Structure formats: structure tokens, C-alpha cells
Amino acid sequence: MRNGSLSSPARPDAPLLQHWRAEAVRLREAHWGPLEDRAACQAALREPARLEPRILARAAWLARHGTLQDCLDQWTHGARWALIVLWLAAGLAGIAAATAALNQGQGSVNLASALLGLLGLHALTLLIWLFSCLPGLQPATALSRAWLWLTRKIVRGPDAALAAQAFLSLLMRVRAWKPTLGLLSHGAWTTAYLGAIPTLIVLLSTRSYTFHWETTLLSPQAFTVFSQWLSSLPRLLGFPSPDHQTVAQSMGDAASAAAAIQADWSLWLIGCLVCWGLLPRLLSLAVCGAWLRLRIQGLSIDPDLPGWLELRERLMPTHEILGTDGPAPPVAPVRTDARAARLPARHAAVLACELGPDLPWPPDGLPGTVHDLGRCDSRADRQRIRTQADAAHLLLVCDARLTPDRGTAAWFDELKHSCPDLRVLCLGGPAARRQAWDQVLARQNLQQVPDLNTWLEHIGSARHD
Incomplete structure (x- = not known):
């Protein structure tokens, strides 16, 4: 549960807390490797074009969307x-x-x-x-x-x-x-x-x-x-x-x-x-x-410290948009895949997360009112999902034969903040692997469903309410 005073935009964090949080993120990445920070960097780029506020904003996003805060x-x-x-x-x-x-x-x-x-x-x-x-x-x-x-x-x-x-x-x-x-x-x-x-x-x-x-x-x-x-x-x-x-x-x-x-x-x-x-x-x-x-x-960010030195190019890109120097040429209309378009809000959707090729997709019995977001197996797929995942109810189908890692937990956390009702269905896997999934999902406060029909009944009752 997050501290409301820390997340309220009306009460900005004290400088000591901001730099303490940034230092904790730096040490954590130095010890255990880089965090999944695509969304954090996008949020940081909205800050003024200086390295220090962007590093602090990135650290704030990572801390609040994980367990560090x-x-x-x-x-x-x-x-x-x-x-x-x-x-x-x-x-x-x-x-x-x-x-x-x-x-x-x-x-x-x-x-x-x-x-x-x-x-x-x-x-x-x-x-x-x-x-x-x-x-x-x-x-x-x-x-x-x-x-x-x-x-x-x-x-x-x-x-x-x-x-x-x-x-x-x-x-x-x-x-x-x-x-x-x-x-x-x-x-x-x-x-x-x-x-x-x-x-x-x-x-x-x-x-x-x-x-x-x-x-x-x-x-x-x-x-x-x-x-x-x-x-x-x-x-x-x-x-x-x-x-x-x-x-x-x-x-x-x-x-x-x-x-x-x-x-x-x-x-x-x-x-x-x-x-x-x-x-x-x-x-x-x-x-x-x-x-x-x-x-x-006198607190300030030392950009030469390990961990922050690598962020300079990502948070302070060398290319800039200098403005338009003339009218744009006419562009022919491009046909887009219907699945790539942003889906209407307040819908229900299912998503396969690194599902093995031997497991069929989409699942049998999926009604037409539930949107299929397809498989998510790469960074490109995750970027596509970020533009589509605006669902009121999202079922994440995972392959329990795989071992969940920090990247998987970070991806779950990102989806949880974009979807108000996120549930997970784990398919197959030995007992030891299922226990690892149970632990990760418990830390993320995510609920599991035993099968597709149970989830369909859940969203049906939610819509009725």
C-alpha cells in the first residue's frame, strides 16, 4: 500500500526523499541489474530538459510502481x-x-x-x-x-x-x-x-x-x-x-x-x-x-556516478525536434491492422504472456465480446500492448512451466496500473514452478483464476453490477 502523502501531486516530495530514492534505485540496479524502465523513462522525459530532474523522476516512477517505495x-x-x-x-x-x-x-x-x-x-x-x-x-x-x-x-x-x-x-x-x-x-x-x-x-x-x-x-x-x-x-x-x-x-x-x-x-x-x-x-x-x-x-545528482552515467543518452537524447521548416508532403492513407488500433475503453480482453507454442491461442470458448490482444513474447509486443491495453477487465494467460523473473514481475506491475481489474491464469507446470508463480503473484497482489469460464463468469457479474 502506497503512502498517500508521497504520491499526492499537491505535496511534492522533500529533496532528501527524492535523492534517497534515486540513490536506492542506483544501488539496486548496480547490485541486481537494470530494471524494466521504459515507462519510467517516458515519464521522466516530460520533466524539464535537465538530467537531474529526469533522473529523480525516473527513480520516483520505479519506486512507486515497484516495492522500493x-x-x-x-x-x-x-x-x-x-x-x-x-x-x-x-x-x-x-x-x-x-x-x-x-x-x-x-x-x-x-x-x-x-x-x-x-x-x-x-x-x-x-x-x-x-x-x-x-x-x-x-x-x-x-x-x-x-x-x-x-x-x-x-x-x-x-x-x-x-x-x-x-x-x-x-x-x-x-x-x-x-x-x-x-x-x-x-x-x-x-x-x-x-x-x-x-x-x-x-x-x-x-x-x-x-x-x-x-x-x-x-x-x-x-x-x-x-x-x-x-x-x-x-x-x-x-x-x-x-x-x-x-x-x-x-x-x-x-x-x-x-x-x-x-x-x-x-x-x-x-x-x-x-x-x-x-x-x-x-x-x-x-x-x-x-x-x-x-x-x-546542497543535494545534487552526480552524473558521473556508475548507474547514472549510463542514463545520460536515454534521458538526454542528443537528437532534438527543432520545428518544421516547411509544409509536410501529402501522405497516402495507410491501411492498419484492426488489432493494432487502440481498442475501445471499458472492454474485456485476454493476453498470452510468453505462452509456449504448443499451447493453442486464442483459447477455445472465447466469446466475441472479449477482445484478443494476441501473444506477448518480445519488447515489440509489449510496446504494442501499451498502445492497446485499455481494458476494464484483462486476463493474462501465462505458461507456468516457465520461471517468473524480475522482468515478468515488472511487466505485471505495469499492466496492473493500466488495467483496473487484472487477473492471471497459469497453465500447466510442475508444483515447484506453480509455487514460484504463486509467490510472485502474491507479492504483486494479483488474483488467479482456475480457468477461462471462471473469469468469464466474473466479468459477467461485474458488468451486471
Whole structure:
């Protein structure tokens, strides 16, 4: 089932989706050979006379008239669910970290240990990300590997790897992988702090804690300088800033410190998480979003890539119609075969698809109201059928002794989109071959009929209705 938003002409596809789809088609043809694209190229030639829009239009036609668009949609949904799972896990980790920071024992909280547990790993990973943004350095891939691994677990199938490969290849080509990883990482840390900060507020509002500094080597002056430096940003947002006397009192008997001092330390700890944890991640998330948007705007088709280089002559033919330079000479009327003329619409027809010569055609008992489109055994026959197949009901008679291939499936798909009621009759063939036909027709959502009479009864009841 196609995604209606993707196929609606009123909502053009985003540039990222268009190029992702084209890259998936290119990789698919590179791995498994060219697709049957005559109709796709005809649709692409209606686009402006530039190679890029025609390549994108050809890829869109092939994806929507095959299974590739469904594969991309499934991978997109799976990637979103994987991202949601990772961010939910990060939120739970933030809740656990906040709970552990306050539950150090008997309600007494070592501020240095709490800050290290809540901001230490965050500061380290943020510095690593900043250094990875420098040219020539590779970003960390642990979170991205977890995301891709989880996506593979959610989305299974032979084409799932193709969708992921095309997506990564496209992002690498426009150097958009670093901001993509930044969105993953900063989104996870933002979710973690959105879980940790409310948890701190709830715990500090419902339980009694005492805060203190503990040291063996450092002096109270060192903690005063450290706390004043950390308070530089929270002070701008109205959070309390402890002075030298408050730090000195907190290094003594923490239980004897005034309740107001304990409340100030609680707000100071929350302010440090907001200003040194949440806000840097939100800012980095916004920067990565703008960076990624800028890279995506630079998406373009490289015509020298394998797969697209071969399309230049077909999508940009060297011959052009320059116009008429004089009146055309009189042409004598030409007699045309009645079967080559386009048949009237809303009729019923039968077509033999690569039927063996030992199987008679047309079938016995075919009424005169059903048009015979003849045999279809070559490209020329398929082109003839394209000009004739405008039937409301079409019966495709196949030789089940042959093995269906991708070309056969593509031809079925093309006929299915030109005929509203397409059914298939398979003649002969061993059980193994019939099973292969059943699988192909099931993937194409095509119904089979056991014999000609059953199909005639079907179209008779349809006309009666």
C-alpha cells in the first residue's frame, strides 16, 4: 500500500526523499541489474530538459510502481521507532542518574560527587563531539551503530539493508553524516536531562537532604572558586550563588547548616544541570539541525556516478525536434491492422504472456465480446500492448512451466496500473514452478483464476453490477 502523502501531486516530495530514492534505485540496479524502465523513462522525459530532474523522476516512477517505495517507508518508520526507543532509554538513564546522585547515603549528598555523576560524562562526550567536528576527524559512532542495529531489528527484509546503505551513502556524499550523528547524540542527552531535572525537583521537594563538600587535599578556598565559577551562568537565570561563608559552613557539619543554606544548594545544583547540561545540549541540537538543513540543500545528482552515467543518452537524447521548416508532403492513407488500433475503453480482453507454442491461442470458448490482444513474447509486443491495453477487465494467460523473473514481475506491475481489474491464469507446470508463480503473484497482489469460464463468469457479474 502506497503512502498517500508521497504520491499526492499537491505535496511534492522533500529533496532528501527524492535523492534517497534515486540513490536506492542506483544501488539496486548496480547490485541486481537494470530494471524494466521504459515507462519510467517516458515519464521522466516530460520533466524539464535537465538530467537531474529526469533522473529523480525516473527513480520516483520505479519506486512507486515497484516495492522500493514501500521499503523506504518501512525503513523510515523503523528508524523513527529506533530513535524513540534510544531517546526513551536516555530519559530513563537520566532519571536513574538523578536518583543515584541524591541517594548517596542517609540523605547526605556530596556535591562534588553529585556534579561528577550528573555532568562528568556529559562534559566529556560534548568535548569529544566538538573535536570531531574539526575537518579530517571522524565522529564517534557508538550511538549511530546502536541506532542502525536497532533499526535492522525492527525492519527486516532483503531490501532493508539497501535502504540503509542508500541513506548512509547519500549523507556521506554531501558530508551530512556529522550533523546527523549530532542530532542523535544531543537529542539523547537532551532527553536524559529532561528526565533528570524533574526527578531532582521532585526528590528535593519531597525529601530532606543535606549538602556538603568533602576533601582531604583541597582547601575551602578551592571549592569557593569552583562553586563561583559554576554559578556564573545559573546566576544570570536567577539561581542562588553560594559565597565563601556558605561553602565554609558546608564543609563542616553539614547537618548543622541552616535550612536556607540547604535550599540554596538544592537550587544551585538544579541551576548547574540546567545551564551546564540541558542548555548546551539544546544549543548543540539547534546547531546540528541548521547544519544538516544546510547540507541537505546542497543535494545534487552526480552524473558521473556508475548507474547514472549510463542514463545520460536515454534521458538526454542528443537528437532534438527543432520545428518544421516547411509544409509536410501529402501522405497516402495507410491501411492498419484492426488489432493494432487502440481498442475501445471499458472492454474485456485476454493476453498470452510468453505462452509456449504448443499451447493453442486464442483459447477455445472465447466469446466475441472479449477482445484478443494476441501473444506477448518480445519488447515489440509489449510496446504494442501499451498502445492497446485499455481494458476494464484483462486476463493474462501465462505458461507456468516457465520461471517468473524480475522482468515478468515488472511487466505485471505495469499492466496492473493500466488495467483496473487484472487477473492471471497459469497453465500447466510442475508444483515447484506453480509455487514460484504463486509467490510472485502474491507479492504483486494479483488474483488467479482456475480457468477461462471462471473469469468469464466474473466479468459477467461485474458488468451486471
